Amino acid sequence: MIPVHDTNPLRRTPWVTFALVAINVVVFLRMPAAAHSLVGGTTLGQLCDLQAFVERWGAVPRELLLNRPPRLVPTGAAAIGAHGPGCLLGPPNYQKSPVLSVLTAMFLHSSWTHLLGNMLFLWIFGNNIEDRLGRLRFLLFYLVCGYAAGYGFALTDPSSAQPLVGASGAIAGVLGAYLVLYPRVRVWALVPFLFFLPLRVPAWLMLGMWFVLQALYATGYGTAQAGAVAYAAHVIGFAVGALIAWPLRSRTSAPPLGYAR
Template sequence: MIPIRDTAPCYTRPYVTWGLMFICITLFLLVKASPVQFHHYIIQVFGMVPRRYTDPEWAIAMGYPFDYYFSFISNLFLHGGWWHLIFNMWFLWIFADNIEDRMGHGRFIIFYLLCGFIATAIQCLYTPHLVMPVVGASGAIAGVLGAYFFLYPYAKVVIWIPILLLPIFVEVPAIAFIGIWVIFQMSKATTSILFYEGASDVALWAHLGGFIAGFLLFRFFLRKDYPA
């Protein structure tokens, strides 16, 4: 199921959402166009490598500088490939404008970064020996989905069901679409634990952690002057 758009009204321009998308896309293009060694350096240093923080001796031996956990935030603006970027930006485009609308620009950026930080921290907690860098806005976007799940449960999400690439579009309630997304993440995370010792090529714990952070924290960031 691929979401195309939602039907929830938005009363303000989502400048922060647009800014986040611009930064992610620009950084991706710049890093992609850079020499391979520089590309590798950026992803390794500014992506979040769990073992860097759970095994200080290993980090020193590998030459990692102490960064005061900055990569827990900087990784949110880096992406591993085109599809990774496209899907994250697409979800951000569809769902984040309404959450920014309900929170206001300033509160939304704090909420977004906080969810992303918590998501990254939970991924580090569950995969402490991982030496591959975790990158992507997915954890923060999962926080947005957590807020959307409770603020717009019955808003319609138009989804495309790609059966033989036919134009099959259906509308489903947001609570159903996001609920299925959460169940899928939990299923994959459980499978990775049972059969692959927690290893996965997707930051599943960051997704789940971001979602939990989003639905627990969103109420503290809502505008009090939002039109009823």
């Protein structure tokens, strides 16, 4: 299901959600080669430049657990080797903090599809969680879910040298919180059945199905490309968001009209 709109009214402007969406879009537009992925035709040099960029700013599971960067990284230059053209490796000419790389990785995306899909879910569901928690607490919640997803995924694949990028883990936490706080809210969604059929479904059904699918994909069922997507990070982020929101069901409520913080 592709969410389009929820019927959950807001009491205040979700500035943090707007800011997160804007920052993600601006960062993506400044990423080398990724901004050209919509039209295709990316050269090997651009791909190597992108690989070096992602290696520097993405979160690498092996680096997170060892708390140190590798000795050789992509330099951004293309080269012709014994096995054909590829990207040149060399010692890093920068200092990288694995801990901070989880934060920077939350604002990187691999393609327009990756970016727009994440921002759609954040736009629809994030505003109500911000409305419920307050702006500062929502930002902290978002970052905690992102960090939990990043380090949790590293624990599931500690030897991986593949950079982890994207806001999916943090946004999954938002979805988990939404399921706990607003399970009965109706969400308009497009369901692919012959063509895209608009339906209004309860949040528990849409988000529950989303979580089940991510859990199945994380175990390798139903997809041949599980290694290319960090489904385990989605599952972990969702679970952490739901757990954080659970005790808030009775202790928080929608703010009064005109209230800002």
